[in-house]
Amino acid sequence: MYIVTGGAGFIGSNLVHELNAHGITDILIVDNFANARKFTNLHGARYVDYMDKREFRRAIGEGTLGVGKVEAILHQGACSNTLEDDGVYMLDNNFEYTKEVLRFAIERNAPLVFASTAAVYGLSGPGRFTLTLENERPLNIYGYSKLVFDHYFRNELTLGRVPITAVGLRYFNVYGPREQHKGRMASVIHHFTKQMKETGKVRLFAGTGGYADGEQRRDFVYVRDLARLNMFFAQIGPYAPKAGENAKVYRGLANAGSGKSRTFNDVAKSLMTVHGECPIEYIPFPADLEGRYQHFTEADLTALRAIGYDGPMTELEAGITETYATLAAIGE
Numbered sequence: 001m002y003i004v005t006g007g008a009g010f011i012g013s014n015l016v017h018e019l020n021a022h023g024i025t026d027i028l029i030v031d032n033f034a035n036a037r038k039f040t041n042l043h044g045a046r047y048v049d050y051m052d053k054r055e056f057r058r059a060i061g062e063g064t065l066g067v068g069k070v071e072a073i074l075h076q077g078a079c080s081n082t083l084e085d086d087g088v089y090m091l092d093n094n095f096e097y098t099k100e101v102l103r104f105a106i107e108r109n110a111p112l113v114f115a116s117t118a119a120v121y122g123l124s125g126p127g128r129f130t131l132t133l134e135n136e137r138p139l140n141i142y143g144y145s146k147l148v149f150d151h152y153f154r155n156e157l158t159l160g161r162v163p164i165t166a167v168g169l170r171y172f173n174v175y176g177p178r179e180q181h182k183g184r185m186a187s188v189i190h191h192f193t194k195q196m197k198e199t200g201k202v203r204l205f206a207g208t209g210g211y212a213d214g215e216q217r218r219d220f221v222y223v224r225d226l227a228r229l230n231m232f233f234a235q236i237g238p239y240a241p242k243a244g245e246n247a248k249v250y251r252g253l254a255n256a257g258s259g260k261s262r263t264f265n266d267v268a269k270s271l272m273t274v275h276g277e278c279p280i281e282y283i284p285f286p287a288d289l290e291g292r293y294q295h296f297t298e299a300d301l302t303a304l305r306a307i308g309y310d311g312p313m314t315e316l317e318a319g320i321t322e323t324y325a326t327l328a329a330i331g332e
Contacts, residue, residue, distance in 0.1 A: 001067045002236070005030040005053070005077030005101065010179040010186075011115065011171070011223055012076040013041035017178075018227035020046050022237035028067060030056045030077060037181040044330065053077060057097060060104040072234035075101045075114040080142065081185055082119060082292070087141045094145035099152065102166065111165035111234040116150055116253065118172040118219070118297055119143030128300035129219075131170075131253055139292050150253055157251055165250045167233040167307060169226065172257030172299050175319065176223030177326040188264060189220070189320060192271050201279045202271070204264045208285040209295030214265040219257035219297045222319035229256055232309055250307050257299025258313045270320045 002019065006012035007029030016027060027047035032054070033039065049067075051059070059065040078094045098114055105112035121129045122137035129135060138144045149168075156162050175187035182190075192202045204214040211217070232239045233250045241247050268280055285293075301313075314322075 001026055001028055001048075001069065002071050003028045003030060003067075003073045005056070005073070005075045006115075007031050007047070007050075007076070008033065008038040008041055009076060010041070010176075010182060011174060011226055012074075013038070013045065013178050014176060014223045015074055015076065015227045015230055016042065016045045016047060018224065018231065019236065022231075024237060026071075032077075035181055040332075041178040041181065053097075057100055060100060065104075070105075070108045070110040072111045072113070072236055073101060073105050074230045074234060075112060078115060078146070080117070082140050082142045083184075083288075084140075084142060087145075090141045090145040091148070094142070095149045095152075098149045102153070102156070102162075105166065106162065106164055109164060111247075111250075113165075113167050113169065113230045113233045116168045116170040117143060117146045118170050118255065118257065118294075118299065120147040120150065120170065121294070121297070123294065128259075128298045129255060130300040131255065131303050139294070153253065162251060165233060165235070165248070167250050168253045169229055169256035170253065170299075171226060172219040172221045172255065172297055174221055174223050174226060176323050177330070177332070178223075180332065187220075188218075188267055189271065189323065192268055193275060193324075196271065196275045196278050201281050202268050203281045203283045204268060205285050206282040209293075211295055213282040214268070214280065215263045216295045217261035217263050217298070218294070219259070219261050219299045220267065220316050220319070221257045221299075222314040222322070224319075224322070225258075225313050226256055228311065229304075229309060232311070233307075248308070252303065252307045254304035254307050254309075255299035255301055256304065257297070257301070258316070259299050259301045260313075261296065261298035262316050266316065267320075270317045273317070274320060274324045 008031040025046040028049045122139045175189040179186045195202050
């Protein structure tokens with residue numbers, strides 16, 4: 001049994017579909033359908049069971065999950081709303097929950113890959129974001145809730161208390177199919193497309209944060225790359241040990257981005273190759289995002305390569321083209 005928490009969400013559902021693409025269907029999806037729109041992300045997906053997140057937490061805490069052998073846990077479940085200000089909720093949902101999942105993975109001797117975030121870096125930069133304490137200055141409680149688990153995890157590694165594969169991936173600015181339910185938290189790729197279709201133009205932020213109009217830079221990472229990273233470290237499907245080989249053990253934190261920052265103007269131009277040419281309108285920067293917005297992100301992939309992944313990351317133009325080919329194929 002493979003467990004995918006957050007399995008109906010953006011990254012989790014794409015991970016389920018990627019597992020299916022490699023013939024893996026023995027999947028338990030864990031999620032919370034308070035946002036019922038997420039169910040469409042699982043159209044066409046194959047899996048054997050579903051559990052509400054609250055029931056899953058209770059079951060793993062009490063030792064009553066009853067799923068037999070757990071092949072791997074791919075923990076994507078979290079509240080990723082960067083504007084959420086309920087610290088008690090965020091720490092329970094993102095910190096305590098992940099501690100429980102790590103404890104369960106160790107009990108079951110199951111590889112664990114869990115989602116962290118580039119939001120732990122706050123306004124770090126310019127320059128690539130590296131895994132150093134000096135760079136870890138989150139701007140919001142979301143970033144902090146992820147960072148506090150990263151601190152806990154590092155300490156557990158240092159104390160030798162993590163005998164299994166356990167890798168935390170700090171996701172950068174993720175885009176791809178199946179994010180329509182995220183509303184304001186969806187990627188700019190999604191929002192720009194909506195603007196193009198509804199208004200015939202695309203709106204970018206005017207110069208702010210020391211950057212010219214539309215020249216703010218982000219590390220945009222294709223969601224399918226993240227699915228492949230999860231499968232690689234958990235040694236699933238094409239990454240499983242060959243006959244006669246033992247499974248490897250991977251441990252640590254790593255950035256999960258493309259490794260290359262791109263401007264919002266680049267994104268708009270790439271989308272125009274899919275949707276057609278349209279004018280760009282530069283709008284004032286929203287007041288409610290002042291001091292809470294990363295104008296620049298770029299992943300330093302040194303740690304990712306050091307842990308063991310040496311595969312390529314998808315270029316922005318190729319990822320955007322594949323995203324809309326996928327959406328067309330699934331009728332969205």
